[in-house]
Amino acid sequence: MDDGGELLSLLATALAAxxxxxYAAVGETLxxxxxxxxxxxxxxxxxxxxxxxxxxxxxxxxxAGFAAAAATGALVALVVAIGGIHLRRSQIAIGFVLAMLxxxxxxxxxxxxxxxxxxxxxxxxxxxxxxxxILGPLFFRSDPLxxxxxxxxxxxWVFLYRTRAGLLVRAVGxxxxxxxxxxxxxxxxxxxxxxxxxxxxxxxxxxxxxxFKAGWSHRHTAGYGWIALAIVIFGGFDPVRAALGAxxxxxxxxxxxxxxxxxxxxxxxxxxxxxFALMIVVLAxxxxxxxxxxxxLLPDAARRPLLRAFDATPPAALGKPYPAAADGAEAxxxxxxxxxx
Amino acid sequence: xxxxxERVAKRFGPVNANDDVSLTIQAGAVHGLLGENGAGxxxxxxxxxxxxxxxxxxxxxxxxxVALDSPADALAAGVGVLHQEPLDFPPLxxxxxxxxxxxxxxxxxxxxxxxxxxxxxxxxxxxxxxxAREELLALAxxxxxxxxxxxxxxxxxxxxxxxxxxxxxxxxxxxxxxLDEPxxxxxxxxxxxxxxxLRRLKQDGKAIVLVxxxxxxxxxxxxxxxxxxxxxxAGEAEMPAGAARLVALMFGKALALPERLPTxxxxxxxxxxxxxxxxxxxxxxxARLAVRRGEVIGLAGLEGxxxxxxxxxxxxxxRVRRGRVAIGGADLTGxxxxxxxxxxAGYLPAxxxxxxxxxxxxIEEHVALRAPRPGVFLRPREIRRAAxxxxxxxxxxxxxxxxxxxxxxxxxxRAQLALLPGDLAxxxxxxxxxxxxxxxxxxxxxxxLARCRAGTALLFASSELDELMRYSDRILVFSGGRVSxxxxxxDLTLDRLGRMIGGELDEPAPAPAEPAAPARSDP
Ligand SMILES: Nc1ncnc2c1ncn2[C@@H]1O[C@H](COP(=O)(O)OP(=O)(O)OP(=O)(O)O)[C@@H](O)[C@H]1O
Ligand SMILES: [Mg+2]
Numbered sequence: 001m002d003d004g005g006e007l008l009s010l011l012a013t014a015l016a017a018x019x020x021x022x023y024a025a026v027g028e029t030l031x032x033x034x035x036x037x038x039x040x041x042x043x044x045x046x047x048x049x050x051x052x053x054x055x056x057x058x059x060x061x062x063x064a065g066f067a068a069a070a071a072t073g074a075l076v077a078l079v080v081a082i083g084g085i086h087l088r089r090s091q092i093a094i095g096f097v098l099a100m101l102x103x104x105x106x107x108x109x110x111x112x113x114x115x116x117x118x119x120x121x122x123x124x125x126x127x128x129x130x131x132x133x134i135l136g137p138l139f140f141r142s143d144p145l146x147x148x149x150x151x152x153x154x155x156x157w158v159f160l161y162r163t164r165a166g167l168l169v170r171a172v173g174x175x176x177x178x179x180x181x182x183x184x185x186x187x188x189x190x191x192x193x194x195x196x197x198x199x200x201x202x203x204x205x206x207x208x209x210x211x212f213k214a215g216w217s218h219r220h221t222a223g224y225g226w227i228a229l230a231i232v233i234f235g236g237f238d239p240v241r242a243a244l245g246a247x248x249x250x251x252x253x254x255x256x257x258x259x260x261x262x263x264x265x266x267x268x269x270x271x272x273x274x275x276f277a278l279m280i281v282v283l284a285x286x287x288x289x290x291x292x293x294x295x296x297l298l299p300d301a302a303r304r305p306l307l308r309a310f311d312a313t314p315p316a317a318l319g320k321p322y323p324a325a326a327d328g329a330e331a332x333x334x335x336x337x338x339x340x341x
Numbered sequence: 342x343x344x345x346x347e348r349v350a351k352r353f354g355p356v357n358a359n360d361d362v363s364l365t366i367q368a369g370a371v372h373g374l375l376g377e378n379g380a381g382x383x384x385x386x387x388x389x390x391x392x393x394x395x396x397x398x399x400x401x402x403x404x405x406x407v408a409l410d411s412p413a414d415a416l417a418a419g420v421g422v423l424h425q426e427p428l429d430f431p432p433l434x435x436x437x438x439x440x441x442x443x444x445x446x447x448x449x450x451x452x453x454x455x456x457x458x459x460x461x462x463x464x465x466x467x468x469x470x471x472x473a474r475e476e477l478l479a480l481a482x483x484x485x486x487x488x489x490x491x492x493x494x495x496x497x498x499x500x501x502x503x504x505x506x507x508x509x510x511x512x513x514x515x516x517x518x519x520l521d522e523p524x525x526x527x528x529x530x531x532x533x534x535x536x537x538x539l540r541r542l543k544q545d546g547k548a549i550v551l552v553x554x555x556x557x558x559x560x561x562x563x564x565x566x567x568x569x570x571x572x573x574x575a576g577e578a579e580m581p582a583g584a585a586r587l588v589a590l591m592f593g594k595a596l597a598l599p600e601r602l603p604t605x606x607x608x609x610x611x612x613x614x615x616x617x618x619x620x621x622x623x624x625x626x627x628a629r630l631a632v633r634r635g636e637v638i639g640l641a642g643l644e645g646x647x648x649x650x651x652x653x654x655x656x657x658x659x660r661v662r663r664g665r666v667a668i669g670g671a672d673l674t675g676x677x678x679x680x681x682x683x684x685x686a687g688y689l690p691a692x693x694x695x696x697x698x699x700x701x702x703x704i705e706e707h708v709a710l711r712a713p714r715p716g717v718f719l720r721p722r723e724i725r726r727a728a729x730x731x732x733x734x735x736x737x738x739x740x741x742x743x744x745x746x747x748x749x750x751x752x753x754x755r756a757q758l759a760l761l762p763g764d765l766a767x768x769x770x771x772x773x774x775x776x777x778x779x780x781x782x783x784x785x786x787x788x789x790l791a792r793c794r795a796g797t798a799l800l801f802a803s804s805e806l807d808e809l810m811r812y813s814d815r816i817l818v819f820s821g822g823r824v825s826x827x828x829x830x831x832d833l834t835l836d837r838l839g840r841m842i843g844g845e846l847d848e849p850a851p852a853p854a855e856p857a858a859p860a861r862s863d864p
Contacts, residue, residue, distance in 0.1 A: 162467055162468055163466050163467050163468060164440070164443070164445075164465065164466065164467070164468055165466070167433075167437055167440055167441055167468060168441065168442060170430075170433065170437075171430050171433070171441040171442065174430050174431070174432055174433070175428065175429070175430050175431075177428060178428035178429055178430060178441075179430075179441065179442060180392075180412060181390070181392060181412045181422075181424065181428045182412060182413075182416070182428075182441060182442035183411060183412045183413025183414075183416055183417075183442055183444075184413075184441075184442040292621050293621045296621055296622060300489075300491070300492075304491060304493075307493075311432075313432065316431075316432070
């Protein structure tokens with residue numbers, strides 16, 4: 001193969017490596033857009049990867065594996081939803097504990113499945129499209145799971161920016177009190193976004209254990225959950241940018257393994273942290289007011305898309321319970337949610 | 342729509358926010374709701390808007406008893422509330438904010454049945470952007486508001502955000518509009534636009550409730566007023582009722598204006614030499630300003646014209662781009678905030694809840710934070726005594742352990758004043774009486790003038806022309822990216838001040854001024 005082909009196959013592997021991250025990061029983005037931090041992604045992904053693999057192995061159906069993984073992710077998210085949304089406890093604390101708990105649980109429950117060969121997602125290249133030069137080998141010669149992830153990113157974007165429900169999710173993440181005053185059910189919207197986001201994190205786990213690195217071993221997905229959480233932030237809480245971030249991460253980390261042989265003088269870690277260093281630079285630039293100043297020079301029509309494309313402000317109500325945790329039993333805060341219950 | 346409120350009561354812990362309130366709001370009329378800070382006006386509106394459930398009492402809309410379990414119920418019944426603090430979504434665009442939680446069946450100018458939330462699910466998963474844009478623009482045109490659907494809400498002025506909210510409520514088919522202090526913090530022109538819109542709506546037969554601390558608003562607009570005092574109805578009056586009668590109903594006594602004797606003394610408290618300051622939008626220059634001890638300088642202009650920047654530059658919170666800043670003779674240019682504090686500068690921001698006070702902490706804890714030498718440990722008894730002293734001295738309605746966010750607006754302002762050190766050289770205030778009732782506003786000015794008599798120089802920004810004219814010795818006008826030279830109030834009329842704010846800074850004034858230079862002054 002010539003150089004171009006090698007590069008292409010490298011990139012294609014990188015994209016495959018990023019698929020679990022795409023699912024998890026898009027799911028977490030949805031959750032966080034609604035103002036909920038589900039910090040359990042690391043443990044949730046690991047547990048779902050194990051459950052998904054086990055389910056696929058015992059039933060012989062990959063689909064059943066994904067369903068089980070999604071259910072596992074949603075179940076973990078349900079704990080976050082009950083504790084962090086309904087009981088208004090600290091979402092950070094709950095998520096953190098869950099992250100560790102689920103990781104350990106996956107080791108305990110997953111013992112019998114370690115290094116057992118099992119089913120994987122069958123490869124399937126898409127007829128006509130696979131022959132398109134460059135794009136074909138890059139995007140259309142993998143498997144249905146990868147294609148579904150393209151669809152997911154597009155759907156998530158359309159959902160957030162083009163549907164009523166998506167607007168409600170964003171509104172609830174920014175100003176829950178205002179959304180409530182307009183008749184929205186803040187708790188319900190947040191719960192739904194958390195469960196769906198959790199299910200996607202779960203699918204991300206199964207994408208790892210049934211596709212990317214099929215099988216199960218002790219702490220099989222270690223690190224991926226945290227990386228997904230980081231990508232959500234660096235992706236500016238936008239599904240498309242999160243997916244791009246996941247791909248960038250995939251590319252740079254597959255270069256890390258390649259870099260070992262090609263550039264032995266550069267330590268492999270440089271490549272694995274490079275995406276984050278890059279993202280920090282971007283974040284620093286976008287939040288320095290530089291863009292604002294640049295935007296001020298441009299006409300409205302150019303300013304708005306520019307600011308929107310680089311906007312990385314977290315949702316204003318991210319991680320804040322609504323209505324704010326009542327310390328005194330009596331005095332409920334202004335804007336107390338009367339509709340819950 | 343006719344709204345009947347029957348014996349409504351609402352308690353917050355020990356506070357009777359609404360106590361046996363009964364009143365009737367007629368369709369096709371503007372009903373004023375007056376009362377001092379903490380009288381329970383917002384509470385009543387929140388009950389009518391479905392945000393709070395009353396502990397007792399009943400509501401009837403058009404004669405039919407209603408139970409409002411949520412804001413959605415109130416909207417469905419045709420009640421729209423413009424809340425005291427804007428309840429919208431700063432990061433969204435105007436159009437998106439207009440569309441949030443918008444029921445599918447809503448139609449422009451819709452009648453009684455326009456709203457059936459939760460029904461008609463089949464229609465519209467997607468945002469009806471185009472239709473909503475047309476509807477919004479048409480409505481805006483009808484009321485003479487100018488609206489840019491693609492602008493970010495965060496970039497709008499308070500007045501524009503209110504207009505948007507008003508349009509949204511109307512588009513939902515609201516037949517009763519309850520407005521909580523809609524004229525606080527908006528420009529004169531915006532107020533005009535709002536009032537003419539309200540007059541039209543009244544003619545359309547809507548019931549309108551107006552909460553305001555400004556008697557001029559009430560006199561201009563209301564047909565009838567109800568006065569609340571400590572949660573109870575203190576009285577009702579047909580308009581015109583006369584300002585004196587309303588004040589007496591509100592406070593139980595007539596009020597005297599604080600005496601404004603000249604307090605400016607000798608010695609320069611603040612000196613600005615050829616300063617340049619600004620942010621990413623504005624770049625302002627002020628050639629020279631020398632403020633004497635005890636002098637009061639008013640900063641006039643539409644909000645966001647740079648007054649806040651000047652105050653923050655003098656407070657040491659914003660570095661000047663050029664020129665010199667000196668307080669009490671000490672050059673502080675480029676020095677850090679603590680140096681300004683030591684030189685005796687005090688700053689009271691407009692946004693009490695976000696900048697001035699720390700939500701979640703009690704009055705006592707604020708006192709403890711301020712203590713000059715706290716050491717490592719808090720001394721509870723000492724702090725408590727200091728807090729009690731402050732509460733008594735400034736007559737704050739609250740207890741040392743009351744969290745600041747549970748105080749009403751007026752009392753938050755008092756708490757902020759209580760936290761200022763006693764002997765300041767320079768006091769910088771942003772909208773010192775925003776949201777305060779008349780009595781509290783006067784009381785605040787008494788306190789401020791007492792400080793002036795003791796030699797503190799005062800710089801304050803305000804959007805109330807009356808306040809500027811009454812209390813300032815000299816006024817700086819901010820307009821169109823420029824600052825006027827200081828003008829003595831003796832040379833000003835309300836009318837001329839209004840025109841200067843509107844942009845006529847260069848009008849030949851008795852004080853010598855260079856027409857071309859952005860700013861120049863003669864103390
Ligand atoms: N959520 C709450 N928790 C505790 N106390 C509250 C709450 N909301 C209001 N209060 C108290 O109820 C009383 C009435 O408050 P309300 O906000 O209705 O006054 P207001 O007439 O609107 O005053 P202002 O003119 O300052 O806006 C005040 O004493 C206030 O401290
Ligand atoms: Mg109020």
